[in-house]
Amino acid sequence: MTEEENIFAGKLFFPGDPALKAKKLKAHNLNIDFNRLHEDETEARNAILHDLLGALGEGSFLQGPITFHYGCHTTIGRHTFINFNFTVQDDARVTIGDHCDFGPNVTIVTPIHPMLAAERIAYPDENGEKKRLCLAKPVVIRDGCWIGANTVILPGVTVGENCVIGAGSVVTRDVPANCFAAGNPCRVIRELTDADSVANKLGV
Numbered sequence: 001m002t003e004e005e006n007i008f009a010g011k012l013f014f015p016g017d018p019a020l021k022a023k024k025l026k027a028h029n030l031n032i033d034f035n036r037l038h039e040d041e042t043e044a045r046n047a048i049l050h051d052l053l054g055a056l057g058e059g060s061f062l063q064g065p066i067t068f069h070y071g072c073h074t075t076i077g078r079h080t081f082i083n084f085n086f087t088v089q090d091d092a093r094v095t096i097g098d099h100c101d102f103g104p105n106v107t108i109v110t111p112i113h114p115m116l117a118a119e120r121i122a123y124p125d126e127n128g129e130k131k132r133l134c135l136a137k138p139v140v141i142r143d144g145c146w147i148g149a150n151t152v153i154l155p156g157v158t159v160g161e162n163c164v165i166g167a168g169s170v171v172t173r174d175v176p177a178n179c180f181a182a183g184n185p186c187r188v189i190r191e192l193t194d195a196d197s198v199a200n201k202l203g204v
Helices: 003-008 018-036 042-052 117-121
Strands: 066-068 074-076 086-089 094-096 107-109 139-141 179-182 187-191
Touching: 003 018, 018 042, 018 066
Parallel strands: 066 086, 074 094, 086 107, 094 139
Antiparallel strands: 179 187
């Protein structure tokens, strides 16, 4: 198996593998190219995003600046808005649905490094060769979610459809659909209902 196949199979992988390093270098350079452009240079920005990402749906917009580790491991659906300073360490796959909104400074991480210092320095691979290895778990954000500013979403998390994640949350576990969740660690506060309609806030 290639190191990329090891990632997607949930196995230990070697981030220093030349093929992985080449993909990361391409992404890092494209991040810089995108971030140098003005917001109204729409055609050039979109061309970079389509080269950088695994998929980008119609009508989606990334404000920038952006930082993707691989880029090609991330897919973004249709009509999704992503605000300033979006960071995605997408060693494993990151899947973002349609009609999502992201506040500023949202970070998504997929790698899991060893807890023990000695194992972070070197750990034997399947052939017994000691290398700097890690794991990664995918992140899924389903359709219709609002991710508040300064939220961090950790490896292996799935956020269900139509959720709202409160600002400053650290999401360590799955969030069921149609919920408001917040905190560090993030927990479900309540199910979203018609009582949460903006109509109830008018005139306040």
